[in-house]
Amino acid sequence: MQTIFVNIKCELGKAYEVADQAVQTVEQVSEVHSTSGQYDLMLKCFLGDQDDIGHFVTDSIQTLPGVKDTFTIVAYKAFN
Template structure:
């Protein structure tokens, strides 16, 4: 399983709508509103064979109201 975090910049006034759409995506486990350059942080779990770039381009970037994304690939979770 691959874990990625996608920071999403939304069109003005659409962050909550984008978040509502994103939580319905099967691979998305959490969506948080954040401060700073981006509006949302989306945590996703992808199959090991999944193409991360293709997922982001075809699934996250195509959500209505998404203006820009920045993807982080996680390697190891610590507890």
């Protein structure tokens, strides 16, 4: 299992719509948080070990209506 975080910059006034679409239509999305700063949303996603992160982000996240830009972070280990 691969964990990635995708920060999203949305078109003005579209953050809530993008968040709703991500939760409703992308099964790999676990959590969506609104954030302050350069990006509007942060998605936590779980992908299979063989899934291609680049294809997932470009095909499933960047194509959501209202998404202007993304920044992807690959997580290596979760500490509990």
